[in-house]
Amino acid sequence: MSNYLVGDIQGCLDELLLLLEQVHFNAEKDTLWVAGDLVARGPKSLETLRFIKGLGNSAKVVLGNHDLHLIAVSLGIHNAKPRDKTQPILEAEDRHQLIHWLRQQPILAEHPEFVMSHAGIYPLWDLAQAKAAATEVESELRGDNWQSLIKQMYGNSPDVWHPSLQGMQRLRFIINAFTRMRYCYHDGRLDMASKLPPEQEDKSKLLPWFELTQRKPLPKKAIFGHWAALMGIDAQQVIGLDTGCVWGNYMTLLRWEDKRYFTQAAL
Secondary structure (H helix, E strand, O other): OOEEEEOOOOOOHHHHHHHHHHOOOOOOOOEEEEOOOOOOOOOOHHHHHHHHHHOHHHEEEOOOHHHHHHHHHHOOOOOOOHHHOOHHHHHOOOHHHHHHHHHOOOOOEEEOOEEEOOOOOOOOOOHHHHHHHHHHHHHHHHOOOHHHHHHHOOOOOOOOOOOOOOHHHHHHHHHHHHHOOOEEEOOOOEEOOOOOOHHHOOOOOEEEHHHOOOOOOOOOEEEEOOOHHHOOEEEOOEEEOOOOHHHOOEEEEEEOOOOEEEEEEOO
């Protein structure tokens, strides 16, 4: 009975299946944790959604920015970009069931020894604050006003957290922190522009969210994806699992119980 953790799949289902075959994944006793961005850019986004959904309780999924964008596209808020290769989802007979299933997924998932979100944990939140913030968005996404949330979630402001934030300003910050965050300014403000690896960024201005000096400690490891330029990281109580399979690199799977990594080169 093992827990397997994987970063961004982004429609690269064949590589995922090879990894699961490599570790002899058994859906009757094992659990697959997916750090968001199931869809977009890769060749099999529709098949990926169907496969992960079909795992039922054997899959634990958190939503990424591409997953939320797919929901927006399904509403006609944005047009599907050809490079995202998600049009087959929008034309599928089971599209409504798939989008509904996505809306039920959390943006933060917790294991006794780790927490998982797509982009990470906002450094000025402790775990209790992060869980409470995630619950706010998840309740809206699963509720009657979910379309309003999706329509208004786009934008980079506000860029810093304050408990007094209300309404869509509050929800937008939470969504951005969990699904889009990479760098923070030294005062905790989010930067949404840079996607560079840390060694190429000016650290006098920006720091990776997990290196912020005033970052609140968490009682367990924070697992995330989203940041392919890191090419994986295991340090400072964080583990980054996105190793850019969709960009021609490889997919990484972590077996939690023995901390063993497995990789599959992009096909």
